[in-house]
Amino acid sequence: MALNPPPSARPSGRLDDATLSREVDAARARGIGRDARAVIQWAHDLLGDGLMMTTSFQKSGMIILHMLREIAPHLPVYFLDTGFHFPETLAFAERVRREWNVNLIFQRAKLFGEAFRAQHGKLYERDPDLCCHLNKVEPQAELLERYQGWIAGVRRDQADTREGAESLEILEGGTLRVQPLAHWVRSDVEAYLRAHDIPVHPLFAQGYTSLGCQPCTRPCHDPGNERAGRWVGTAKTECGLHTFWKKLGSQEPPTASPGAGSVPGRHVDDDRDRAKLARARTPVE
Numbered sequence: 001m002a003l004n005p006p007p008s009a010r011p012s013g014r015l016d017d018a019t020l021s022r023e024v025d026a027a028r029a030r031g032i033g034r035d036a037r038a039v040i041q042w043a044h045d046l047l048g049d050g051l052m053m054t055t056s057f058q059k060s061g062m063i064i065l066h067m068l069r070e071i072a073p074h075l076p077v078y079f080l081d082t083g084f085h086f087p088e089t090l091a092f093a094e095r096v097r098r099e100w101n102v103n104l105i106f107q108r109a110k111l112f113g114e115a116f117r118a119q120h121g122k123l124y125e126r127d128p129d130l131c132c133h134l135n136k137v138e139p140q141a142e143l144l145e146r147y148q149g150w151i152a153g154v155r156r157d158q159a160d161t162r163e164g165a166e167s168l169e170i171l172e173g174g175t176l177r178v179q180p181l182a183h184w185v186r187s188d189v190e191a192y193l194r195a196h197d198i199p200v201h202p203l204f205a206q207g208y209t210s211l212g213c214q215p216c217t218r219p220c221h222d223p224g225n226e227r228a229g230r231w232v233g234t235a236k237t238e239c240g241l242h243t244f245w246k247k248l249g250s251q252e253p254p255t256a257s258p259g260a261g262s263v264p265g266r267h268v269d270d271d272r273d274r275a276k277l278a279r280a281r282t283p284v285e
Helices: 017-029 036-050 059-071 087-100 114-120 128-146 186-195 202-206 271-280
Strands: 051-054 077-080 104-107 149-151 168-171 175-178
Touching (some): 017 168, 036 051, 036 149, 036 175, 051 059, 051 128, 059 087, 059 186, 077 128, 087 104, 087 202, 104 128
Parallel strands (some): 051 149, 077 104, 149 175
Antiparallel strands (some): 168 175
8 A cells, every 4th residue: 555655746747727727628619528538548548657646445436446547547546534433344355455456555644643633623513514624625725736636536426516517627727626436327337347347345235425534424214316425414515526616617616515515616725714724723622
């Protein structure tokens, strides 16, 4: 298992905003957006070692990893290790790394594990938005400083907050978010898993339909909403990874995740987020 690479480990080269926008427009015009393999191949051809993937080894992520085995088997695949994942998730990640020879790297926050608990206590109970921000959004931001392209397993049918997802999205800062399964629905996912005999996370057999951190995830009893088991009893529906960075070139109005502490696209250096994060870094009594 590899851990966070040093900040100096940057892929070479980066497309300027105008070139990236021109390339994305041309790809969209060719209609590759609904062909998952074509989207991945195009992004890899365009960005090379400037492309990476993040996954929590859920069903959509496993499908993309399966495609990457043929298209780009050495692509860096990052797992955002919050220190709060199910033991089954960590064991499954190791199994996939070993059996599929995935170039897996665990990306962690600077304050991790027992050190995080000592300073913040059960932050996930007091302020789950902030807990997600410190353990997921900030480590992801470090990755986006090193890579221009980011492959994610988001689908439109997963939640109302994702219904505007596109296969290719340019984010503020010149990042290209690649979502090969954006237009897939759950039946497409299940059919692909069966057809290719792809292993799935063991907790799916126990009633879970979406998997995050253990304290904030429950089995789902809503067949129409696979993310209903996340942050049960709160208005929160997203961790922030897919809402924090503003999507450019979209006609959709920006939408905040219910209960989120910041509007998608706003940086941490605005006054409200700065104050909130400062409070969060004050040790609990």
